[in-house]
Amino acid sequence: METMTRPELFRLMFCCMSIPVLLTAQSTISPSDAKLRIIAIGAHPDDCDIKFAGTAAKFAKAGHLVKFLSVTNGDAGHQTQRGVELAQRRRAETQESARRLGIAEYEVLNNHDGMLTPSLEVREQIIRAIRQWKADFVIAPRTNDYHPDHRYTGVLVQDAAYMVVVPNVVPGVPALRRNPVFMYYEDNFQEPTPFRPDVAVSLDDVWDLKISALDAQVSQMYEWLPWVDGRLADVPTDPAARRQWLSKTRSRPISPAVRAALEKRYGADAAQIQHAEAFKLCEYGRRPDGEELDRFFPR
Numbered sequence: 007m008e009t010m011t012r013p014e015l016f017r018l019m020f021c022c023m024s025i026p027v028l029l030t031a032q033s034t035i036s037p038s039d040a041k042l043r044i045i046a047i048g049a050h051p052d053d054c055d056i057k058f059a060g061t062a063a064k065f066a067k068a069g070h071l072v073k074f075l076s077v078t079n080g081d082a083g084h085q086t087q088r089g090v091e092l093a094q095r096r097r098a099e100t101q102e103s104a105r106r107l108g109i110a111e112y113e114v115l116n117n118h119d120g121m122l123t124p125s126l127e128v129r130e131q132i133i134r135a136i137r138q139w140k141a142d143f144v145i146a147p148r149t150n151d152y153h154p155d156h157r158y159t160g161v162l163v164q165d166a167a168y169m170v171v172v173p174n175v176v177p178g179v180p181a182l183r184r185n186p187v188f189m190y191y192e193d194n195f196q197e198p199t200p201f202r203p204d205v206a207v208s209l210d211d212v213w214d215l216k217i218s219a220l221d222a223q224v225s226q227m228y229e230w231l232p233w234v235d236g237r238l239a240d241v242p243t244d245p246a247a248r249r250q251w252l253s254k255t256r257s258r259p260i261s262p263a264v265r266a267a268l269e270k271r272y273g274a275d276a277a278q279i280q281h282a283e284a285f286k287l288c289e290y291g292r293r294p295d296g297e298e299l300d301r302f303f304p305r
């Protein structure tokens with residue numbers, strides 16, 4: 007589907023599908039009214055942790071329901087292990103990460119790592135997952151990532167963004183009556199457009215928790231990713247030392263755009279913030295204004 011403006015989308019819905027107007031009504035959800043239901047979607051069983059663990063922990067602490075979904079089982083992400091053995095190990099790591107973060111659920115779909123394509127079959131898996139979670143928010147990668155699995159996860163979620171409200175698509179799972187808000191994780195890719203945050207969250211008070219979640223991803227943080235980077239020999243063996251090493255190597259400078267987004271929310275305190283996660287609104291799905299986003303997202 008080509009990009010549509012909201013009036014075009016309304017026209018399509020009225021002329022083709024006879025869906026009641028309440029589907030796209032601009033009503034708001036107040037975090038104090040109800041528990042928000044958030045689903046973060048990543049290609050691999052550590053992607054949501056890397057991009058969203060801090061904000062997820064804050065949402066969870068505030069009583070909201072967060073689910074992480076990995077679209078592949080991660081069975082290619084290691085230098086010596088592979089296949090079912092690796093997939094099982096990584097699944098166990100996701101469950102430990104979820105436990106440490108206090109999120110409601112971490113699901114891993116059984117698609118092969120490194121072989122993801124934006125197929126109808128996987129699109130339907132994603133539609134099903136978003137509907138079953140009754141998501142208010144869906145968070146996913148942008149579609150200009152270096153890794154094809156990340157890129158196609160972005161495409162698959164975009165492809166699901168409208169279909170989650172269409173009852174005749176995946177009829178076995180009731181369609182959502184209200185389109186979720188779709189957002190993107192922060193990335194550093196500059197083409198075709200640099201990431202422009204719509205909301206940023208300080209992680210300074212949950213940074214140790216985020217590192218604790220990543221620390222549960224032993225096969226990735228201490229084995230595969232350092233091996234890919236040619237620095238496996240730098241990883242300390244002592245558990246406390248390697249957690250410190252992880253915190254140091256996972257720290258990133260905050261970009262000027264994200265710093266500006268932090269200033270909007272935190273005022274003068276933003277200058278002191280050392281760790282943050284940031285998110286951009288997708289043009290599909292429901293689009294809350296800046297004030298509503300500020301109210302939804304934890305501080």
Ligand SMILES: [Zn+2]
Pocket residue numbers: 049050052053153156
């Ligand atoms: Zn990944």
